[in-house]
Amino acid sequence: MIKNLCGTQMTYIRKFALLILFVLALPVQAIDTFIIADIQVEGLQRVTPGAVFVALPVRVGDEMNDLVSSNSIQALFETGYFDDVQLLRDGDTLIVSVVERPTIAVVTFDGNKKLKDEVIENALKVGGLAAGDVYNPELVESFTDELRGAYFEVGHFSAQIIPSVAPLDRNRVELNFVISEGKVALISEIQLVGNNQISDEEILDAITLTNKKTLGILNRNNRYNREQLRADLETISSLYLNQGFIEFSLNSARSFITEDHDRIKIVITMTEGIQYxxxxxxxxxxxxxxxxxxxxxxxxxxxxxxxxxxxxxxxxxxxxxxxxxxxxxxxxxxxxxxxxxxxxxxxxxxxxxPGKLTYIRTITFRGNFSTTDEVLRREMRVLEGGLYTAREIQQSRNRLNRLGIFNSVDMDFVPVPGTENQVDVVVSVEERLTGSLLFGVGYSETEKASLNFSVSQTNLFGTGKRLVFGAEYGDIEQALNFDYTNPYYTLDGVSRGFTFDYRVRDTSDSDTALIYKIDYLTTGMNFAFPVSEEGVVGMGFDISQEDLSLTESLRDTTDYRVADYIGTGIKTTGGSAEISYRKDTRNRAFFATEGNNFYTGLRASGGDNQYLALTTSYSHYFPIGEKMVLRLSSQVDVASNDVPFYRNYYMSGSAELRGFTSGQIGAKQLCRTDTPSDDTVAIDGQDYRACESTRSLGGNVRMISRAELFFPFFGSDEIDDKRIALFVDHGGTFLRTDDSVYNQASTALGTREKFSFGNMRSSVGIGFEWLSPIGPFGIHYAIPVKQQPGDTADRFQINLGTFFD
Incomplete structure (x- = not known):
């Protein structure tokens, strides 16, 4: 005969305390004490018998009585596995009869936007409500409260979370959470109480949260966020402590929300104390x-x-x-x-x-899966067995960042156990994708249709060597180029590079380009010699051959100087030598946040075309706070008056002066004509007019200056591989020439732009820049704010492959 030792029925338990009271209050049938000869478990489906025996506080051979029975039932309920537990007796055999809680087969949630899926999924796992866990109503209720609290943290006070359970076969359930996030509460007012020495305006300007709407839809700082409020309270404390109020204290920060949960008022109470x-x-x-x-x-x-x-x-x-x-x-x-x-x-x-002098025992590298240790070690300015010096450590970090092949460089210094003056240096890097294979089809008004193919690798076989190969075939231009650089040609850091460029360009069928045909071949070699930690002297030379021609029928529609220079066809040979100096103190090659970059180079060209060209550029990076960077940069290019027209400087809209159409800024073309009119001018018996083409001849003087403010892309805390840019571009290209005919004709026609700051162009704009896996990518929108007659705007521009860094 089976005897019920304790008739206990538990269907739903909300609180553990209630469980204890409930169990203690149950009418327990008085039983005779007996010694357990055997224990059997009934009703198990997924829970193993071992889990029951581990939780059960009695064993075979123990004495069973009313108190032990109550404790056993309580212990089994506490496992969370069961909806019902009964202890039965069959002779001296203890029978444990259970009803298992269902298992969660799947968990779904809908309606969440502010909180990401992975955040909720991780919270479910931690809360014991993931697929495969035992369904526990108390845990569901607790998780719902916690999720609602998470929404309160980010200002969604009207958020509603409705859990539901759907039964499935084999004692399983589907758990679903329907989320209605509601609107985020906007800050209606931030009231400061107790600030007498520092004004409301100064405090409110220092913190992030605000009730202002000056930025429109981009402004998220007027949305309540509890984490940001905590950070702002720290900012207020720092503001006072840094102005001599050492006894300053924040008394309270209270939030008052409206009944509709759409508006919130923040009241911050403080005690300033005495200023020291x-x-x-x-x-x-x-x-x-x-x-x-x-x-x-x-x-x-x-x-x-x-x-x-x-x-x-x-x-x-x-x-x-x-x-x-x-x-x-x-x-x-x-x-x-x-x-x-x-x-x-x-x-x-x-x-x-001071302690003892600190020495470096070992230097190890991590994360360089493709890059050899040698590439990193040769940039280190500290040595194993040498002194630990902070200046050389920082120089090492900057040099590794300036290689341009790592997304990040971190250094850890691990004290050597058993010593007081030794550390191990651990350099951890995250490699950037340094190779790219590009194939493209393009069309532009200037270049017409074209096919492009390029292969580039800035970390060839993990050695730090750079290789670029490119080919282009189009209606206007066909090109083949090759560039190779070994940055450590010698152990002392002398680099050597080779260049090859073959190009055929025929603009006879172009309506916007300067009309001529050129076939040229250039090959060269260059070296760079380090002269200081950041300074490098460069030397290079090249030889070139150029073959220019002009279709006879087009002579009257292109600039007369181009026509006179080419004649019936001209072939030139020559070479050039260049010497340069660069000093780069930036903290990294791409998206630098501090330091500067200076370059100056002089090129002397000999052979059939003899001229000099000087380029000087400078950029400086100023960190503003922890998130923004201001860059001020300028560049000046000057060539002698005898530079050939196809070596002139041009102003590219996407690379130099954003917001303007490429190639239009500079000396305007003048054409000969046999038809005098009001739009022509006669010089020495020959009539001249402005050519119909808007393409300029460029110039031998180019000046560019830029001011750019960078800040992290939306959702990021720092500038890593994406950034937003607000910019002002200013510049111009001018032609200084001894050609009296051009000077007179262009002056008379009103097309001449003399070199002056008043003839510069300016633009303002915003851009998004990204270090993408296939190379630097930028989208810019610029508005010309200072133009000259004949300029046309190109406000939206996309740039792939280069930045202004």
Missing amino acids: KFGELSIASSDEVMSQEELDKLIQEPEEEVYSFEEVSNTRNAISDSFANLGYGRAEVDALPTIHDDERKIDVNYVVK
């Missing part, structure tokens, strides 16, 4: 690594009289860096303040404990 100023500054070292005079030079007079935690921190870091540059990588710097309440001043004594 800097008193006396002093420095001392426990070891005589530096003289007292040298130590005193490390503490600069503060920029502001008021005491600033940031100023003290910066001074500590500067002192630490100075000792680290001497090899004391573990130097400790303490700033000991002495507060004088009567004078409201704070003296600061910087105490330095």
Whole structure:
């Protein structure tokens, strides 16, 4: 006969405490105590008997009584596996009868946009509600509350989450969450209470959250976000602490939401305290690594009289860096303040404990799956067994970044166990896709139809060598080019490169290009010699052959100087030599955030065409805060007056002056004519007119200047491989010539643009730039704000392959 030891029926339990009370309150049938001879489990489907025996607090041979029965039932319920548990007796056999909870077969959720799928999926796994877990109503309720709280964190106070359960066969269920996110609450007001010394305007300008709508649909800072509020509270604290209010405290930050959950008011209450100023500054070292005079030079007079935690921190870091540059990588710097309440001043004594000289035991590289260790090691400015010096460490990081083959470069310094003055340097890199294979079909008004093919590799076989091969076949131009550079031709870092370029260009059928045909071949060699840590002197030479011709029927529709230069056809040979100097202190090759890049180069061309050309460029990167970068750059190109027309400088709309049509800026073409009119001018018995083509002759003077503000792409915290650019471009191309006919005719026709800053063009715009897997890619929209007669706008431009870095 089977006897019910404890008649217990549990169908739904909300709280663990209620479970205990419920179990204790059950009417328990009094039973005779017996010794368990055997234990059997009934009703299992997916739960293993082992899981039951592990949870069950009794074993064969134990004594069974009313208290043990209640404890056993409670223990089995606590596993979360069962909806019902009964203990039965058959003689001396204990029978555990259970009803399993269903298993979750699938979990779905719909309606989420603000919270990504993977975020919710991970939360479900952590919460025990993933597919394969046992269905537990309490966990569903708890997860629903947590998910609703996550929406509250990002300002969706009207968010609703409705869970539902659908039964399936084999004791399984489908769990679904229907999410209605609702609107995000907008900040109606930020009220500051207790700020008497610092104005509302200064505080509100310092924080991110705002109730203003100045940026329209792009403004997300007027949307409530609890995490951003916490960050803003830290910003307010820092603002006060850096203005001498060392006793400042934030009392509360309360949020009041409207009944419709669409608007929220934030009230921040604070106590400012007394403002302190800097008193006396002093420095001392426990070891005589530096003289007292040298130590005193490390503490600069503060920029502001008021005491600033940031100023003290910066001074500590500067002192630490100075000792680290001497090899004391573990130097400790303490700033000991002495507060004088009567004078409201704070003296600061910087105490330095240099410790021992720090040496590097090993340097290892990680993440360079394609790149050989040698490529990285030759850029390191610290050596195994050598001193750890902060300056050389930073130089090593910058040099690796400037290679342009890594997305990121990180360095970790691991103390060597059992030593006080040794570290292992671990360099971790993330490799960039450095090779590309491109095939394209294109069409433009200038170039007509064309086929393009190119292969490039900036890290050939992982050696750091660069190889580019390209071919083009089109209606206007056919080309074949090759470029190879070995950056470490010698162990000292001397680079050597070879170039080859064969090109045939025939613009006879073009309505917009300068009309002529040229067939030229150029091949050259170049070297670069490092002269300092960031400075390189370059030398190169090339030889070339050019064959120019002009269809006779087109002589009257192209510029008369082009026609006179080519005549019935001209073949030239020559060569050129170039010497250059570059100093690059940028922290990385692409998307730099600090440093500068200077270049100047002089080219002398000999042979049939003899001329000089000078190019100078400079760009400087200014970090603004933690997310934005300002770049100011300029470039000047000047060639002597005898430079041939096809070597003139042109202004490309996408590469130099955004917002303008490429090739239109510069000297306008003048054509001879036999038909005098009001639009012609006679010089020495010959009539001249402005050519119909809008294509310019370019010029031998080109000036470009740019101001660009970069910030992370929407959704990113930093500028990594994508960025948004706000820019102002300014520039122009001018022709200085001794040709009196051109000077007179162009002046009379009103087409001459003399070199002057007043004849420059300007544009403003916005762009998106991306280091894509196939190379740099940019989309820019620019509006010309200063134009000259005859200019046409090309506002939307796409650029692939080059940036302005």
